Amino acid sequence: VQFVESGGGLVQPGGSLRLSCAASGIIFNHDMGWYRQGPGKERDWVATITIGGSTNYDDSVKGRFTISRDNAKNTVYLSMNSLKFEDTAVYYCNTLWRRTTTPSGSWGQGTQVTVSS
Numbered sequence: 001v002q003f004v005e006s007g008g009g010l011v012q013p014g015g016s017l018r019l020s021c022a023a024s025g026i027i028f029n030h031d032m033g034w035y036r037q038g039p040g041k042e043r044d045w046v047a048t049i050t051i052g053g054s055t056n057y058d059d060s061v062k063g064r065f066t067i068s069r070d071n072a073k074n075t076v077y078l079s080m081n082s083l084k085f086e087d088t089a090v091y092y093c094n095t096l097w098r099r100t101t102t103p104s105g106s107w108g109q110g111t112q113v114t115v116s117s
Contacts, residue, residue, distance in 0.1 A: 001023050001026075002024040003105070004109070007019040007100045010111070015115070021076040022075050027069070029051060029083045030104075031051060031098055032049050033045060034093050036090065049067045064080065083115045092110045
């Protein structure tokens with residue numbers, strides 16, 4: 001399965017964006033995750049949505065970000081509100097090994113999110 005992320009852009013602090021991740025294959029039988037890589041940083045896990053629809057978030061985004069999925073469209077979303085400077089990063093999605101935050105597939109090109117005034 002390959003992934004194409006989109007929806008990033010330049011936004012002011014406090015603003016919102018909705019990212020999309022379109023998969024080339026079926027995803028209904030995978031837990032899915034969003035990750036991000038900030039400038040000079042490693043790629044970190046951000047959020048998970050399980051096969052059953054349960055969600056989990058890194059503490060840094062909890063209450064501000066929402067992960068969702070549309071299995072019919074093989075697409076995962078990340079709605080981001082109250083964006084902060086530190087949310088600036090390239091955002092990626094991936095399938096996950098079940099009940100982990102470990103990615104199990106290949107990476108797409110990501111989508112750049114820049115939070116700046």
